[in-house]
Amino acid sequence: MKTEKLEKQTLTWFVFSANVIVGAMARQMGLHHGLDAFNGYVAFMVCTLMLTAIYINLQELFKRTLSPLFETLFMKFPNYGKKGKVEIEDKETTEEESLTKETDTNPPSNMDYAQIRLSAMKAKEQAEQEKLATVLTYTRESFAPYMKEEDLNILCKYICLFHADKDIPKVVRTVKVDSAIRTIDLMHFGWNIGYQFSKSGIQIATFIKRIFAEALKESEISTLKSKLRLEGKCTIKIDTTLKQSA
Structure with a gap:
């Protein structure tokens, strides 16, 4: 041109x-x-x-x-007609390639929105399920030596409800723990799992107060909230990673 x-x-x-x-x-x-x-x-x-x-x-x-x-x-x-035809075809091919390249570079913004959103939601759900599985494994490993199997299963059930933001039954079966587990251990445990679930201090304190009602009968929710990360001699330590044991 x-x-x-x-x-x-x-x-x-x-x-x-x-x-x-x-x-x-x-x-x-x-x-x-x-x-x-x-x-x-x-x-x-x-x-x-x-x-x-x-x-x-x-x-x-x-x-x-x-x-x-x-x-x-x-x-x-004959050669003249073929030459003109070839030139026209080459021009059309060049225009098609240019259009295809532009389309690949700038895909329609709204074409795959639903698919992208669905994929993101699935990835988020999978991440949450993996997080829950890690917390449940951590719970079983932490309390297996200090709790009966039946109580441990109930505790895991309540943790699933806690993770899903679902209401725990008003009348709950108190989870009993061995006397080796003290108040500081239960506060640390509550903070560890609540941190993974992005729960607030008041949510964590309320949860452990209801689930471990017998062990924490002398502690108020406000006190538990302010001392979730209390330092001192303990069996269950503060852990922000909750790495599963091999």
């Missing part, structure tokens, strides 16, 4: 230069035959404009009459 435009500009300047030269020659001939300088310039302008007008008219004539005639004559030659 740029080459064709450059060729047209070159041809135009060439014709214009030729017209100027012919106009200058006409001026010199006029001066030679007795014209004054002013009339010589008039002859120069008239000759140049006439030649330019003739060139433009000839172009229009060629486009309207001679060009279709030549096209018809050249179409009789």
